[in-house]
Amino acid sequence: MRIATWNVNSVRLRLDNTLAWLAERQPDVVCLQEIKCQDDQFPREAFEAAGYNVAVHGQKSYNGVAVLSRLPFDEVTTGLPGDGDDVQSRFIEVVVSRPGGGVVRVCGIYLPNGNPPDDPTKYPYKLAWMARLKAHIAARLELEEPLIVAGDYNVIPEPEDAAHPEMWVRDALFLPRTRAAFRAIENLGLTDAVRASSDAAGLYTFWDYQAGAWQKNNGIRIDHLLLSPQAADLLKGVGIDKHVRSWEKPSDHVPVWADLDIAA
DNA sequence: ATGCCGGGTGGAACCCGA
Numbered sequence A: 001m002r003i004a005t006w007n008v009n010s011v012r013l014r015l016d017n018t019l020a021w022l023a024e025r026q027p028d029v030v031c032l033q034e035i036k037c038q039d040d041q042f043p044r045e046a047f048e049a050a051g052y053n054v055a056v057h058g059q060k061s062y063n064g065v066a067v068l069s070r071l072p073f074d075e076v077t078t079g080l081p082g083d084g085d086d087v088q089s090r091f092i093e094v095v096v097s098r099p100g101g102g103v104v105r106v107c108g109i110y111l112p113n114g115n116p117p118d119d120p121t122k123y124p125y126k127l128a129w130m131a132r133l134k135a136h137i138a139a140r141l142e143l144e145e146p147l148i149v150a151g152d153y154n155v156i157p158e159p160e161d162a163a164h165p166e167m168w169v170r171d172a173l174f175l176p177r178t179r180a181a182f183r184a185i186e187n188l189g190l191t192d193a194v195r196a197s198s199d200a201a202g203l204y205t206f207w208d209y210q211a212g213a214w215q216k217n218n219g220i221r222i223d224h225l226l227l228s229p230q231a232a233d234l235l236k237g238v239g240i241d242k243h244v245r246s247w248e249k250p251s252d253h254v255p256v257w258a259d260l261d262i263a264a
Numbered sequence B: 001a002t003g004c005c006g007g008g009t010g011g012a013a014c015c016c017g018a
Helices: A015-025 A044-049 A122-141 A176-186 A193-197 A242-246
Strands: A002-007 A029-033 A053-057 A065-069 A073-078 A091-097 A103-110 A147-152 A223-227 A235-240 A256-260
Touching: A002 A015, A002 A103, A002 A147, A002 A223, A015 A044, A029 A091, A029 A103, A029 A147, A044 A053, A053 A073, A053 A091, A065 A073, A065 A091, A065 A103, A103 A122, A122 A147, A122 A176, A147 A256, A193 A223, A193 A235, A193 A256, A223 A256
Parallel strands: A002 A029, A103 A147
Antiparallel strands: A002 A256, A029 A065, A053 A065, A073 A091, A091 A103, A147 A223, A235 A256
């Protein structure tokens, strides 16, 4: 079973790219972020025609997450517990299963950016959201299921995850408190799928549209799949589809995927 | 470069992203 995440930066503008990538990579479950549309504007029929069930948690103009799945959804929930009056659509959770067994729980997340860090609300919102995510994951880990928490974390975990880490030292994606909060989530017992298979530098998932970042390979790794122990033990392989960044009208992020040893 | 590009909306010298 292949599970992927991709911040598409507008699903409507990126529909052709997304369908082309689905045909090429053949993922079974896909978490999409920054769909930037409301539920009724989501191009549901196009994905259904490609063989996917669709779960959407949309929002006008900003944010918005969705999950595509070849298997039907046993459960779909939207919003992170403890969201309160937070109306930003950044979290969706699904469960899929094969008839003969093989349950997988997938959380799709679009973690707040947090910049600028001295803003009275932006960075505290990011840290509070990360604390809520940690609490929710801790609760879900008690289920002892294969769980994948996939999405745009807006966190550069380590200096090796940026081409020029010195550019990011005062940025909300790389501040010590951000990295500590990400480590605290990992320390619940989650495995970073990419880092389970490679210690290499230069594994980036985002290149800014500006300043020739792509041409200079000035990238960062901020899109992650974190696996519960039960999922990590099934991990067979991972990939970052860097070539998608060179397509016409690209997103600034590229897809990341992990293969689990579960028949799809 | 506290916005260089590129989304959104609405018709903005607007908002937002990382």
